[in-house]
Amino acid sequence: xxxxxxxxxxxxxxxxxxxxxxxxxxxxxxxxxxxxxxxxxxxxxxxxxxxxxxxxxxxxxxxxxxxxxxxxxxxxxxxxxxxxxxxxxxxxxxxxxxxxxxxxxxxxxxxxx
Amino acid sequence: xxxxxxxxxxxxxxxxxxxxxxxxxxxxxxxxxxxxxxxxxxxxxxxxxxxxxxxxxxxxxxxxxxxxxxxxxxxxxxxxxxxxxxxxxxxxxxxxxxxxxxxxxxxxxxxxxxxxxxxxxxxxxxxxxxxxxxxxxxxxxxxxxxxxxxxxxxxxxxxxxxxxxxxxxxxxxxxxxxxxxxxxxxxxxxxxxxxxxxxxxxxxxxxxxxxxxxxxxxxxxxxxxxxxxxxxxxxxxxxxxxxxxxxxxxxxxxxxxxxxxxxxxxxxxxxxxxxxxxxxxxxxxxxxxxxxxxxxxxxxxxxxxxxxxxxxxxxxxxxxxxxxxxxxxxxxxxxxxxxxxxxxxxxxxxxxxxxxxxxxxxxxxxxxxxxxxxxxxxxxxxxxxxxxxxxxxxxxxxxxxxxxxxxxxxxxxxxxxxxxxxxxxxxxxxxxxxxxxxxxxxxxxxxxxxxxxxxxxxxxxxxxxxxxxxxxxxxxxxxxxxxxxxxxxxxxxxxxxxxxxxxxxxxxxxxxxxxxxxxxxxxxxxxxxxxxxxxxxxxxxxxxxxxxxxxxxxxxxxxxxxxxxxxxxxxxxxxxxxxxxxxxxxxxxxxxxxxxxxxxxxxxxxxxxxxxxxxxxxxxxxxxxxxxxxxxxxxxxxxxxxxx
Numbered sequence: 001x002x003x004x005x006x007x008x009x010x011x012x013x014x015x016x017x018x019x020x021x022x023x024x025x026x027x028x029x030x031x032x033x034x035x036x037x038x039x040x041x042x043x044x045x046x047x048x049x050x051x052x053x054x055x056x057x058x059x060x061x062x063x064x065x066x067x068x069x070x071x072x073x074x075x076x077x078x079x080x081x082x083x084x085x086x087x088x089x090x091x092x093x094x095x096x097x098x099x100x101x102x103x104x105x106x107x108x109x110x111x112x113x
Numbered sequence: 114x115x116x117x118x119x120x121x122x123x124x125x126x127x128x129x130x131x132x133x134x135x136x137x138x139x140x141x142x143x144x145x146x147x148x149x150x151x152x153x154x155x156x157x158x159x160x161x162x163x164x165x166x167x168x169x170x171x172x173x174x175x176x177x178x179x180x181x182x183x184x185x186x187x188x189x190x191x192x193x194x195x196x197x198x199x200x201x202x203x204x205x206x207x208x209x210x211x212x213x214x215x216x217x218x219x220x221x222x223x224x225x226x227x228x229x230x231x232x233x234x235x236x237x238x239x240x241x242x243x244x245x246x247x248x249x250x251x252x253x254x255x256x257x258x259x260x261x262x263x264x265x266x267x268x269x270x271x272x273x274x275x276x277x278x279x280x281x282x283x284x285x286x287x288x289x290x291x292x293x294x295x296x297x298x299x300x301x302x303x304x305x306x307x308x309x310x311x312x313x314x315x316x317x318x319x320x321x322x323x324x325x326x327x328x329x330x331x332x333x334x335x336x337x338x339x340x341x342x343x344x345x346x347x348x349x350x351x352x353x354x355x356x357x358x359x360x361x362x363x364x365x366x367x368x369x370x371x372x373x374x375x376x377x378x379x380x381x382x383x384x385x386x387x388x389x390x391x392x393x394x395x396x397x398x399x400x401x402x403x404x405x406x407x408x409x410x411x412x413x414x415x416x417x418x419x420x421x422x423x424x425x426x427x428x429x430x431x432x433x434x435x436x437x438x439x440x441x442x443x444x445x446x447x448x449x450x451x452x453x454x455x456x457x458x459x460x461x462x463x464x465x466x467x468x469x470x471x472x473x474x475x476x477x478x479x480x481x482x483x484x485x486x487x488x489x490x491x492x493x494x495x496x497x498x499x500x501x502x503x504x505x506x507x508x509x510x511x512x513x514x515x516x517x518x519x520x521x522x523x524x525x526x527x528x529x530x531x532x533x534x535x536x537x538x539x540x541x542x543x544x545x546x547x548x549x550x551x552x553x554x555x556x557x558x559x560x561x562x563x564x565x566x567x568x569x570x571x572x573x574x575x576x577x578x579x580x581x582x583x584x585x586x587x588x589x590x591x592x593x594x595x596x597x598x599x600x601x602x603x604x605x606x607x608x609x610x611x612x613x614x615x616x617x618x619x620x621x622x623x624x625x626x627x628x629x630x631x632x633x634x635x636x637x638x639x640x641x642x643x644x645x646x647x648x649x650x651x652x653x654x655x656x657x658x659x660x661x662x663x664x665x666x667x668x669x670x671x672x673x674x675x676x677x678x679x680x681x682x683x684x685x686x687x688x689x690x691x692x693x694x695x696x697x698x699x700x701x702x703x704x705x706x707x708x709x710x711x712x713x714x715x716x717x718x719x720x721x722x723x724x725x726x727x728x729x730x731x732x733x734x735x736x737x738x739x740x741x742x743x744x745x746x747x748x749x750x751x752x753x754x755x756x757x
Contacts, residue, residue, distance in 0.1 A: 024478030025391060025433075057475045058437040058468045069444040072451050090473070093464050099445070 003027030007034045013076065015043035016106055020052035023060030035067040044076020047109040051082030056090055064100060079109040123630040124169035130623040131162045137619050142609045154597050154608040157590035165627055167580035172634055174334025175327055184291035190218040191270035195260055196278040197225045201234055204278045208240045211276060216287035221268060225260045243267050249497040258503040258510035265352060265502050277343035279536040286532040290346045293526045300351035300523035301515060304344045304530060308537035310747040316740045317544045318646040319537035322638040329527040337577035338527035339515035351523050352502035360500045365415050371488030372406045378481035390436045394429040394476060401425030430469035430476050509554025513562055516578055520569035539746040541686045545653055552657030553671055555585050560665040587647055588654030595696050595731055598724040602707025605716045612723045645737040652692045686742055693738045700728045
């Protein structure tokens with residue numbers, strides 16, 4: 001029932017962080033650490049793939065915003081892709097969808113359009 | 114003298130003589146040198162006397178009701194024909210007869226087999242057709258009780274007439290029963306179950322004239338007549354009330370269970386939490402759980418207790434959400450400073466509340482906490498229907514349902530008039546399987562709902578339910594009654610000190626009085642078959658007790674016990690009654706040995722003759738099994754009528 005993470009450093013300054021499981025305070029520390037690792041490795045443009053995340057709470061949203069700040073400080077960005085119904089509902093409720101625009105696919109997010 | 118007085122005099126006489134005899138047996142006649150058979154025998158005899166005592170109490174208030182008033186016009190009734198795998202023709206025969214019932218009603222076929230052919234036949238005949246709703250998929254189906262519960266949510270008549278697929282109703286069945294419901298306290302009217310495909314000799318003991326007669330009339334006198342699964346009219350309101358009460362009880366149990374297990378988990382999670390805000394929130398929830406548990410133990414109603422608990426959880430969730438939001442605001446402010454772009458997090462109260470609500474709560478990160486929150490949701494997500502009107506605690510739903518209704522103060526009626534004609538099993542294996550199921554259901558009910566511990570029943574009702582349950586323990590006594598005479602005849606083992614004048618002077622009067630009581634109560638009905646089977650099916654009763662106990666206490670499925678229904682080959686039927694056949698061989702063999710021992714002076718003639726007579730009785734009783742084995746079904750019996 002925990003959260004599985006897979007960080008893939010890609011060409012240029014990009015990285016893809018794939019999450020599978022519930023995004024709550026239990027996995028928050030791991031997500032934060034993975035984002036920091038990507039930034040430290042010189043890949044501050046991180047796309048978080050949420051296709052495998054059925055549920056996210058306020059702590060989960062908090063860690064995404066925290067990651068956004070860390071990447072921005074490093075002149076990068078944090079984008080999210082593949083958000084499911086519940087995750088989108090949380091984003092819209094908090095109007096965070098304006099800050100963290102949900103992309104349909106990882107490739108869209110990498111292109112940024 | 115009025116009949117009732119005669120019956121009561123005989124009851125008193127039988128019980129006084131019986132208890133005098135058994136008291137003497139315990140105090141002065143035990144042969145303790147052979148305690149291993151002496152004690153089982155006296156226990157078996159005591160068991161039987163308690164059985165007779167409960168029978169006497171049943172007869173004490175036996176009553177014949179006057180005809181009920183005609184049905185109140187406009188009373189709406191649903192006629193529910195339940196089926197699982199019976200042939201379509203047979204079900205439709207009953208359904209069409211149900212359509213012809215005179216009192217206005219709607220007829221429904223409840224097809225637990227979901228057979229397209231039956232659906233087509235029912236719809237073509239203009240009969241309602243019901244199958245299980247999709248909610249039942251992957252959940253406990255609860256057999257016939259589940260079938261009825263499913264239909265109760267689809268139909269809406271004030272009353273329901275329940276019919277087994279083979280029970281063809283008389284057109285007057287509702288005219289004769291609905292009037293009882295003028296009394297708003299009446300919940301059930303049960304009528305007899307009688308079978309048409311049974312020869313006069315009734316080799317399989319299908320008819321139950323003593324039960325659907327004096328015994329039910331006796332229970333009725335104590336307001337304890339119960340639902341027997343078919344040929345009964347039930348009040349929907351009463352069933353729904355039962356379902357709601359059961360729902361509340363089940364919810365309460367689920368909440369208590371969840372609270373109990375959650376406290377330990379919460380304590381550990383609070384200790385392990387890295388974030389002090391989280392630890393504080395978990396500690397708050399744990400305190401709320403402890404308080405809720407205390408209040409439930411103190412008898413506070415579920416509603417307010419769970420409400421208070423939920424508010425405490427919401428508050429704890431709120432602190433976590435607030436902390437998360439504060440952190441996000443700080444992050445966003447920093448981002449804004451970097452890019453002078455996106456501004457702040459603007460959240461109104463309703464958004465915050467939503468984030469802290471049970472299904473999104475950050476506390477739900479812990480699985481145990483999530484389970485707890487869901488359990489406190491009281492929606493019984495493990496069952497297809499939150500509200501289950503017909504009791505599901507046993508494979509025979511009828512008795513448990515009636516007991517629950519009695520506990521709520523409802524009244525029941527036994528209407529002694531044959532208003533439906535059914536079909537009985539026509540071969541021994543099918544009959545044995547059916548009896549096993551009934552016995553298992555009764556024992557299950559007894560173990561899960563002990564009538565002495567169900568609040569709300571009157572003493573009379575407790576006694577009447579005990580009487581039925583008690584009678585199913587007879588298998589163990591029967592073994593003793595079969596073994597004891599054999600032990601004497603073969604080995605001279607004496608369970609009593611002597612078969613002397615002392616013995617006869619106490620036993621014979623009791624025997625005469627009890628048989629006289631039986632004779633008067635039965636009023637010329639042929640009850641001998643029933644007496645034979647009560648003893649002769651001892652392996653079935655024992656098996657029912659053992660499997661039902663294993664099911665209730667250790668959760669073993671009953672299916673292990675239910676033998677396959679294959680009436681097709683009579684060559685294997687004898688295997689099903691092997692214990693009885695072996696017993697008969699041993700009993701027969703014991704007689705010449707016993708006589709030889711007496712002739713050689715190894716044992717007394719008095720004891721030998723008593724035991725030979727005893728063996729003779731046992732053989733006559735068990736002989737019914739041979740008759741049943743030779744039975745070839747109703748038609749076949751009709752053809753060979755002339756041979757007898």
